[in-house]
Amino acid sequence: MKMICMAVMLFITLLSAGAQKNIPASDIKTAMMKATRFMVEKVSNRGGYLWNYSPDFSRCWGELEAKPSMIWIEAGTPAMGNVFLNAYQLTGESYYLKAAQAAADALIWGQHPSGGWPYMLDFSGEISLKQWYSKVQKGYIHCAQEHAHYYGNCTYDDAATYDSGMFLLRMYLLTLDPKYKYPVERCLDFVLESQYPIGGWPQRYPLRYEYVKGDKEDYTSFITINDGVHTNNINFLLACYTLLGETRALEPLQRAMTCVLALQGGKPQAGWAMQHKLDLNYSPGHARDFEPAGYAATATAEMCRNLMRFYRWTGDTKYLARIPDAFEFLESIRYSDAQMKQLGKSVKPGQILCPTFVEVGTNRPLYLHNDPDHYWVDYDYHGLITHYSSTRAIDLQSLKDEYQHLLSLSKEEATKDSPFIGQTDISGTLLSHLMRGKVQQADTQKVDSLLTILKKKDYLPGRLPSVSKENPGFSDAPLPSEVISIKEYMNGMSTFIQYLTK
Template structure:
């Protein structure tokens, strides 16, 4: 049941003519009905997911309707839940958002179940792996030695490290969800796990400010002659930024002064790691040289990361008012302009840059593969932009003009104007309520207006069991053993998956229906935004 007494402007007086007042009342009644229908659909769908699909409060990404098979980024055991975006943590954020706009306690109770599952799976160090297996370490090792080992393109799953990861925002977003759970009602039962997660971020940070991909540090998976990359300073998948961001959110809401040093060193690492030509790689070794990670990620500069890191430097200027964060953005812009692909390589203007640029020659380099499985297949690099990988784009789009415009805009502001919303500078708190209940920590909240036609479609497509069934899920071949084919074929050079032994995910193009946690989250977020807009929040 929606709690309309939480709405601040429902009974705002309207001083209009009689006809207009009548039309407004009629419109209001229609809108009120649609809001009620949206709320009913949300609750029905959530009860199905919580009571029929979840495992100890957690979720993977896709399920067959009879729950006989399930997938996160790879196929999962029935005892597993996934942490990565689209799984348990994303559902937890969505449940809290639903609780905020409806006041329905069921959502908070479901979020508590998700939090309990996450706390169960939190390591002694304080972080998380990609997934939690409630059957324990023996089951997880078996998964890695079979399904994980044979995912050709998913090298992060081919080896059991027994430690935690920052990849794909895994540990930082799980920690953010526990922060939100603690702040929601200041329930002290969440504080120990939250404190342990914060301690994990602090102790895993290198002295110069960067973070490794995994921690505690491991060096035991050298693949195809490549060193174990998980200890490298990592920008890939926003590892450094998400950690800085989470610590800033903790500083805003918990007021812990010791976090400022870690935040500052994290921001400064962007300056330390920028190459003399203005570019960045996505990983760096201990000598601060840009290096590859997975075997299809060569030692290279990356235009996409150069753009993203330059944009973040401008954010750090807004955090601090220190113009050192702006000083070398022109170098990044100049490098991006020089690295622009020639017209005949842009696919008629679709792309602007290659994904990878050689650190020595400053020329585009491209990755390809031969073979059919992880045992005998291989990746290689050259300057040929034909026959590129299907699972990892060889070219990309970078809006250099947007970067230039934002740099010009910020450079023209006074320090006071630029830092007016800084989360870390000393200032009196002027927001509503208290910081614990003021900041929106859900970075994925929908901001754009919601189309009411879309809302009606979402409501109407919920079936009588409470499911939003979808097609074309990312599934995989079932594990049948290691690959045996040694043929250096090109048949799988542009595909997401190799032969039948490859357990990597691929898109199911059939008409098979699936229960999709990702679709549940998407639909819920749209309905939440719709209700929030109607309530005037």
């Protein structure tokens, strides 16, 4: 009898646990709409968004503190637009589509005459934006160097132009409204015009050479790999060619792929830099004060991954030929276990730890330091800056596994899903891949926690990132302990959407 009672209790427990996993879809959709209405009707500025807002809206921030008249492009308005579209395509609620259209309209308003986008827009105009830059120059010391000078042009950095162009492309493919196709075509014009003959792109365009610091020239004209610039532009050209039938994108795409081969260093430094100069050897170039000229582990790993993609697209073994040289380079600069212990670092299985930068010609690690007045680089690993890491973990084993897998395939097998020579239509899969956002784990506990928050609040709260906490003098008021966060909104919506999809 005792055993029967225990079995019944266990059954009831399991039944209750199973019931907890069935959160009504109606509850989730209600919470999604509540949070979205708040963002659209209380937070949005003409369809656009910054990153964070104080709960009383007395202050607001993008990457740095901003004016209420501003919206942020980088990790801001296009990202919000994509979340709205995800919600619309899941639920069919027209409110989400209208919110996405408003975000698209804000981006169209702010598209630069050349066809790209800057980091942020100011609806009060250029004079207001210049005043903001002047305030930043006086108030911020570290972490804001990309915002320390008003260029008046566009940036590929942090996917500002890529995210905008891809979101508008998605809007066009969903609605077939030509008002969204025109800015995509202008963006394509921008990408084609700004491409160097070798196939790479500058960080900013139209080109400027005016922000010279000491003996360092303006780095924004250098061929840029950092922050996904080269990879993103390849993806955009591929999307335009495959999804819009823009054949003019094909030859520039091929040049961009070949450029990756041309920029690889010779042994024993068969890697890539974050920036490459436009000199005879396309040698590594500096960027911000804490980004010295040197070969970079992350850029090398990214380009290895790209070369394997290019092989899958073309079946041309030239893209595989020098990947082993790059692996050898990464192995040569990896830290030993003893060195990692000295640095207080560890890595996951399959990863190696490498310096972020190694010196050209020697492979010596370069370490980054600062004081209140300036940055410097040397070989001493003590007293490093904290806002930018001097070391990086690299998933070398996964790169090697993928490389060996490709070698085991026939050319036909490797290229079966190629957008150029494959036998199947992969346009839908391609768009989904290129538009993918950060996937949030959709476990019941997380969903339940979000629902609890939204029963008490109209928004999902967050905290200011460290760089935003530097006060450039916009206000003397204390910084809020909690902010209205578009990042938390987007993460929460992603969790809800994934849960409902499953």
